[in-house]
Amino acid sequence: MTSCVTCTEATNLRYGPDPDPSVICLSTSSIAPIDAQSVVGIIDIEIDGQAATIDTIAVLPGTSRRGVGTALLNHAMQLLPSTVTSLDAWTRGDAGANAWYQKFGFRENFRYLHVYLASGDSLDGFAVPKPLSKPVTAFMHAGSEHEEHMRAAYHRVHVCRQYLLPVAGGA
Template sequence: MPTFDLRDYRDTDSASWLECRLLSFFHTEYYDDVVTERPRFDPADYLVAVENDTVVGLMDLELFEADGKATIDVLAVHPRHQRRGIAQALLENGLARLRDRGIRTLDAWTRGDEAANAWYQSAGFVERYRYLHVYKKYDDGDEGFETPTGVKKIIMAFMHAELDQEAQLRERFSRIHACRRYVLDL
């Protein structure tokens, strides 16, 4: 029987929300997707799983009610609390809320993390689109980049590219991830 409670996010959850998100992403391809405060969407649902007043799991849902759609902006479970059904409980609670609001489609984006991809697939999500996240690091070279007036050098850049460019981009850039869009029809 789970020992966590599900509820709406509260401003007093801020510190443990940030810690949960950071630590859950640390060993994934999103390791550098660091935020210092929870992003806010309007309208949205912000759900947390708490244990002893500490966030051990979270799911932020951005709502596009006019279109009947929603996006999981973030779904994270603290590493010490994974494999306890927290993500599934958050999803089930979120799906009930979305259905009550007339949402018909939920999507989520992830990269190559095997556990995350397997989880979305086991939850009934279907991959519908994939593209590339391309990172230019300081030692990847500057060919093709123009700097604005007064700027000496582009050190880092984050770009999107289509899959058919993957081979040539991998020759040039050392960090590339396939970004996957999963969709669940409600």
Template sequence: MPTPSVTVRDYQPADEPSWLRCRALSFLGSAYFDDVKPRRTRENQIELVAVLRAASAGADDVVGILDVEIDGDLATIDTLAVHPDHQGLGIASALLEEALRCLPQAVTTLDAWTRDDEPALAWYRSRGFEESDHYLHVYKTSDTPDEGWSAPEGLSAPVLAFAHGSIEDEAAMRERFERVHVCRRFARSI
């Protein structure tokens, strides 16, 4: 089957519905499966989309997204996602290459934080990123005992919660909580 023609360009407000679908569907098969957003909530300095022209509608269909925040000499990938129907076609790499061209000269490091999804970890490593800092993403679910959890007066202990934890406490957190992820920083010099 031939590879569809995909164009990388700047995000436009009209892309939002397709952007949201792409992000939700790509995250669904990852450790970020519940990081669903009903609308774009941040503005980033670099906002790119990979689009596939939908022949029947005459509109662009977002099949990949890459958002980058810039703070001085550090640029951080906020979101990188490729629609599951289009993964493995080089779309994430095309988005990364365009983002690298868009970075201001003052940027010396590009980094990203991601969880323990092997395909994502392998992709970052193959693109010259090196893994460094680690911490935990810990989830309390309704099945987790309430011991140690509190809430403002008049409310029960949290039914669901998301917290950061120290990597040194990983064994204890995994013993207590069903869902624990290692969040990893990947960085590359520019």
């Protein structure tokens, strides 16, 4: 399920006469023709039984903090099937994204680490098949209790957070 909001609608969100802006909705079953130049935000939600996950939400730079993201999510939530009982989303370190989810009412439910092996990082514990000499790169998951150790050994460590919002009956 994907929704977009256009520039005109975005302008109306905070500054225009319409307090309840309409949002153009796209889905795999009905794709409305829109002018791509005017799209300022997009949301993509994946539904798996009772659980829904925000795969993508983004607004165009220059239109942030004008209610576009909030309008997109409010609208998308109205389109959720009534079987959905929870909506989640995953973030890394972006302070703005974390603040936005919290402001919307999401609560952090779980966190773990994304760890990348890069040049200059510790190779302790890695093994490679012959004739290779060493790993070039690696992407690892680690428990958040290992954050101090991971940051000491690897340059690139991200805290990955799951945000959760209970949903009471959708469309």
